[in-house]
Amino acid sequence: xxxxxxxxxxxLGQIFDVLVLLVLTVGALYVPLWLGLAGSAQVHQxxxxxTWESLNQNAAMxxxxxxxxxxxxxxxxxLITARFDYSFSIFALVAVxxxxxxxxxxxxxxxxxxxxxxxxxxxxxx
Amino acid sequence: xxxxxxxxxxxxxxxxxxxxxxxxxxxVLGPAHIxxxxxxxxxxxxYMGWNFAVGKGGAYAALIAxxxxxxxxxxxxxxxSEVTSTVAAAxxxxxxxxxxxxxxxxxxxxxxLVFAYTMLEAANAITVGFLVETVAGMTxxxxxxxxxxxxxxxxxxxxxxxxxxxxxxxxxxxxxxFAFSSILILFLATSPVFGDxxxxxxxxxxxxxxGWLGVLAxxxxxxxxxxxxxxxxxxxxxxxxxxxxxxxxxxxGIMTLLIAATLTWYVSVGLMPWEYLGQSGVPLFDAxxxxxxxxxxxxxxxxxxxxTLASANGCINDASRAWFAMxxxxxxxxxxxxxHPVYRTPYRAIIxxxxxxxxxxLGAPLDQVITFSILSGLLEYTFMPLNVILFRRKWPLxxxxxxxxHPFHPLPAITLLCLCGITxxxxxxxxGTQLVAMIAFYIVVSLWFHFWRYxxxxxxxxxxxxxxxxxxx
Amino acid sequence: MLIxxxxxxxxxxxxxxxxxxxxxxxxxxxxxxxxxxxxxxxxGQLEAMTEQHEL
Numbered sequence: 001x002x003x004x005x006x007x008x009x010x011x012l013g014q015i016f017d018v019l020v021l022l023v024l025t026v027g028a029l030y031v032p033l034w035l036g037l038a039g040s041a042q043v044h045q046x047x048x049x050x051t052w053e054s055l056n057q058n059a060a061m062x063x064x065x066x067x068x069x070x071x072x073x074x075x076x077x078x079l080i081t082a083r084f085d086y087s088f089s090i091f092a093l094v095a096v097x098x099x100x101x102x103x104x105x106x107x108x109x110x111x112x113x114x115x116x117x118x119x120x121x122x123x124x125x126x
Numbered sequence: 127x128x129x130x131x132x133x134x135x136x137x138x139x140x141x142x143x144x145x146x147x148x149x150x151x152x153x154v155l156g157p158a159h160i161x162x163x164x165x166x167x168x169x170x171x172x173y174m175g176w177n178f179a180v181g182k183g184g185a186y187a188a189l190i191a192x193x194x195x196x197x198x199x200x201x202x203x204x205x206x207s208e209v210t211s212t213v214a215a216a217x218x219x220x221x222x223x224x225x226x227x228x229x230x231x232x233x234x235x236x237x238x239l240v241f242a243y244t245m246l247e248a249a250n251a252i253t254v255g256f257l258v259e260t261v262a263g264m265t266x267x268x269x270x271x272x273x274x275x276x277x278x279x280x281x282x283x284x285x286x287x288x289x290x291x292x293x294x295x296x297x298x299x300x301x302x303x304f305a306f307s308s309i310l311i312l313f314l315a316t317s318p319v320f321g322d323x324x325x326x327x328x329x330x331x332x333x334x335x336x337g338w339l340g341v342l343a344x345x346x347x348x349x350x351x352x353x354x355x356x357x358x359x360x361x362x363x364x365x366x367x368x369x370x371x372x373x374x375x376x377x378x379g380i381m382t383l384l385i386a387a388t389l390t391w392y393v394s395v396g397l398m399p400w401e402y403l404g405q406s407g408v409p410l411f412d413a414x415x416x417x418x419x420x421x422x423x424x425x426x427x428x429x430x431x432x433x434t435l436a437s438a439n440g441c442i443n444d445a446s447r448a449w450f451a452m453x454x455x456x457x458x459x460x461x462x463x464x465x466h467p468v469y470r471t472p473y474r475a476i477i478x479x480x481x482x483x484x485x486x487x488l489g490a491p492l493d494q495v496i497t498f499s500i501l502s503g504l505l506e507y508t509f510m511p512l513n514v515i516l517f518r519r520k521w522p523l524x525x526x527x528x529x530x531x532h533p534f535h536p537l538p539a540i541t542l543l544c545l546c547g548i549t550x551x552x553x554x555x556x557x558g559t560q561l562v563a564m565i566a567f568y569i570v571v572s573l574w575f576h577f578w579r580y581x582x583x584x585x586x587x588x589x590x591x592x593x594x595x596x597x598x599x
Numbered sequence: 600m601l602i603x604x605x606x607x608x609x610x611x612x613x614x615x616x617x618x619x620x621x622x623x624x625x626x627x628x629x630x631x632x633x634x635x636x637x638x639x640x641x642x643g644q645l646e647a648m649t650e651q652h653e654l
């Protein structure tokens with residue numbers, strides 16, 4: 001097995017490679033933000049003139065809300081009525097499953113190819 | 127314990143040891159440091175963040191998620207202990223992947239590590255700023271600018287890391303022990319054992335507000351009880367006896383966290399209605415305030431600060447080791463593979479990651495940063511079962527000696543894979559777009575590595591373990 | 600309150616000092632030692648000596 005000698009990389013090339021990685025990272029973090037797709041949806045059921053009873057809070061809960069600084073039901077209502085929306089489409093779920101599984105499949109396949117080279121060079125072919 | 131290195135077979139004395147350490151990292155840590163590194167990174171999750179699981183599915187859902195995530199992480203700790211007690215090198219899971227799965231997988235794992243930890247570090251710094259702001263607010267000063275405190279926290283810990291690993295992790299050990307003791311004291315002080323208890327479980331607990339779907343969704347933040355425990359492997363090159371200390375420190379760490387997580391849940395849900403708890407910024411601090419004791423409030427306030435600092439500290443340590451290891455192998459520019467000749471730390475990697483942490487701590491919203499961190503962690507946990515299955519297949523038990531063999535193989539691997547699948551679904555429920563954006567990022571980066579960057583990597587030289595040829599090759 | 604305003608400045612100053620320490624030490628180290636010496640760390644160097652993976 002022939003030994004593979006990597007080409008030397010110039011200083012400028014090294015800096016450029018790091019920049020590419022950085023730009024990709026920042027992109028992955030900020031692109032969903034710019035597109036306004038980030039965060040999970042919370043819906044508020046608006047209750048007119050909320051009382052502790054209409055919010056289903058018992059005496060002990062009311063007492064604890066009081067200690068937390070929520071004097072009346074009005075103040076606590078936005079927290080109590082906030083709910084997540086867990087509805088999703090099957091299509092989106094399938095798309096995500098394909099993405100995740102595809103990613104791992106691709107990575108394992110390419111890794112295996114590179115790994116065989118490494119082992120062949122390290123231990124020699126039998 | 128101090129003479130472990132000299133007693134280890136293969137190292138005769140001072141002179142030979144000095145030769146072996148030429149240019150490398152310093153081998154000074156004991157099992158307690160490993161415990162501190164693992165628990166230190168994670169314990170902040172008990173002080174903030176885990177409670178979003180309550181918001182996602184109610185109080186009972188958070189407990190179920192806590193225990194299922196506990197099972198997930200017990201599998202992680204067992205699998206990791208076995209592999210890392212054999213592959214003792216900086217870079218941890220990155221080096222494992224390089225030897226067991228292949229270079230591209232290793233590159234991806236290295237990036238998971240760096241991003242999971244750097245993002246967690248940024249989140250911790252944001253929390254430090256928030257905490258200082260809160261304390262200022264309590265003394266009647268409004269409008270404090272948290273930025274200098276965020277920057278100071280990052281700079282101080284970077285400086286500490288730069289100066290040497292022993293001081294860094296001893297610092298972590300002290301503040302982690304304090305933060306953990308605070309949780310124990312809070313539990314004892316509020317429990318019915320000592321007279322009147324402020325806990326009101328019977329009245330405050332409700333049915334599952336979202337049904338069982340909420341329990342699944344809660345798994346997303348259930349990870350937060352333990353996220354980062356696998357970071358113990360990063361210290362492999364700096365610990366005196368890796369084959370013994372790493373499994374010991376890691377497994378002791380996961381046990382500590384299981385206790386801390388359950389106690390935290392118990393006290394918090396007994397004091398606060400779940401609707402509040404699910405959206406609280408600092409739940410344990412709130413719990414202490416609710417108990418009505420000033421001493422407890424101060425204690426848990428300091429505990430919160432210490433937990434965030436210990437976590438950020440461990441994150442800098444781990445992220446820089448992973449970045450350093452990748453530089454050393456030319457996966458990244460080799461410039462990063464330098465060790466400080468006096469302090470024996472990967473100083474260039476530490477310096478490089480400071481501005482990155484600052485960008486995210488000062489510029490990005492907290493939930494984004496945390497989701498990025500959790501997702502990177504989740505991708506890493508999905509890699510682990512694949513890793514250990516291949517490890518056992520390529521090097522069966524009788525071929526190489528392991529410092530620790532995890533029991534019931536392949537049951538932990540399969541359990542872990544299933545739990546990761548559930549957690550992917552939980553993340554999809556709340557943050558599907560980020561999940562896809564993240565995977566897209568890793569796909570692009572993988573292609574970039576395979577078709578461009580890999581040409582600078584020497585092939586055989588990256589396989590450094592003194593192992594026989596893997597079976598099937 | 601004055602003390603909090605002061606604290607902000609002190610925090611900025613401390614951060615700057617620590618940052619300066621790191622940068623100065625980094626540049627001095629890089630100029631004093633050769634690149635070969637600095638990047639002489641090798642993975643598995645200790646592994647080969649201390650951990651005998653044999654049964």
